[in-house]
Amino acid sequence: MQGILLVNTGSPRSKHRKDVAAFVTAMLSDPLLMTVPDWFRPILVKGLIVPFRQFASARKYSLIWDEEHHAAPLLYHMQQLAAKLEKRTEMPVRVAMRYGEPDIASALKSFEEAGSDIHEVIVVPLFPQYAESSYQTTVDEIGRIFMDKPYPFRLNFIKPYYSHPAYIEALCSSLSPFLQKRYDMLLFNYHSLPLSHVEKGWKKGKEFDYVYQLKETVMLVQKQLGLDMLHNRIVFSSAVGSKWLQPFLDETMKEIASEGVKDILIVSPGFACDNLETLYDIKIAAREIFLRNGGKSLTYVPCLNSEDYWIDGLIKIITQ
Numbered sequence: 001m002q003g004i005l006l007v008n009t010g011s012p013r014s015k016h017r018k019d020v021a022a023f024v025t026a027m028l029s030d031p032l033l034m035t036v037p038d039w040f041r042p043i044l045v046k047g048l049i050v051p052f053r054q055f056a057s058a059r060k061y062s063l064i065w066d067e068e069h070h071a072a073p074l075l076y077h078m079q080q081l082a083a084k085l086e087k088r089t090e091m092p093v094r095v096a097m098r099y100g101e102p103d104i105a106s107a108l109k110s111f112e113e114a115g116s117d118i119h120e121v122i123v124v125p126l127f128p129q130y131a132e133s134s135y136q137t138t139v140d141e142i143g144r145i146f147m148d149k150p151y152p153f154r155l156n157f158i159k160p161y162y163s164h165p166a167y168i169e170a171l172c173s174s175l176s177p178f179l180q181k182r183y184d185m186l187l188f189n190y191h192s193l194p195l196s197h198v199e200k201g202w203k204k205g206k207e208f209d210y211v212y213q214l215k216e217t218v219m220l221v222q223k224q225l226g227l228d229m230l231h232n233r234i235v236f237s238s239a240v241g242s243k244w245l246q247p248f249l250d251e252t253m254k255e256i257a258s259e260g261v262k263d264i265l266i267v268s269p270g271f272a273c274d275n276l277e278t279l280y281d282i283k284i285a286a287r288e289i290f291l292r293n294g295g296k297s298l299t300y301v302p303c304l305n306s307e308d309y310w311i312d313g314l315i316k317i318i319t320q
Helices: 017-028 041-064 073-089 104-113 132-146 165-180 195-204 210-225 249-258 281-292 308-319
Strands: 002-008 093-097 120-125 154-157 185-191 232-237 263-267 297-301
Touching: 002 073, 002 104, 002 132, 017 041, 041 281, 073 093, 073 308, 093 104, 104 132, 120 132, 120 308, 132 154, 132 195, 165 210, 165 263, 165 297, 165 308, 185 210, 185 249, 195 210, 210 232, 232 249, 232 281, 249 281, 263 281, 281 297
Parallel strands: 002 093, 002 120, 120 154, 185 232, 185 263, 263 297
Antiparallel strands: none
């Protein structure tokens, strides 16, 4: 029997400052995410970044927290995705986060406790495009934990699926209903990366080239939906500094509003599930900037989350 492990970045245990600070500390302590000398990283993270960011981050999480389900939106969508996938495949499906809970070790232990029938766990890092700070750090951490003890099953990792027909089909299914309404511009939003990370991946080839992969995703979606490329743009959010991938989402909001663009659509193909970066950075912060500078409406296209067409697509990605 096979099992399926769905893995994502993670979120705080609660929206309260203490839990948010612990989550941010764990995430920024990752050397693949915070690429500074090892001796300087704890000083930078615990001494400077977290003390200043914890209050603002806690406020943002409080604005997007899923009060109905008493969970971070990312965790709720991951749990729903796992439940639907398990029902469809009749295979045990678990959820794990690179940072925070449910943690990777607990998920692997859960498969171990399920019995000796499980001989292989298919690991699905839910990152369509490759980046050291998302896909690679997740794979490395799972491998480190797996090698720490003799588990009775092997691991099979799914590679980034940026151009997989099933993923493109799911993206098109999510976007199609929103294209029926008139709009002036469609923005494809991705998480920004330091230019040093981008160059390192580019030198290693297409398999590690974040920019190539995200552009390939956009090109395939445009082609399948017959979109006019002149009315589409790629933008980047969550940058921390000027030497990151541009154009930045916030600056683009000001720019296009000043150019007379009134109605825009924004989709985030790099995220499998809605999270702080989509629900706050786009639905709240970017909308506010756009409207304040003369825009009329910003429509956000939700992530694939646990939609049935994404379940169909994910099954194809896993089985193929």
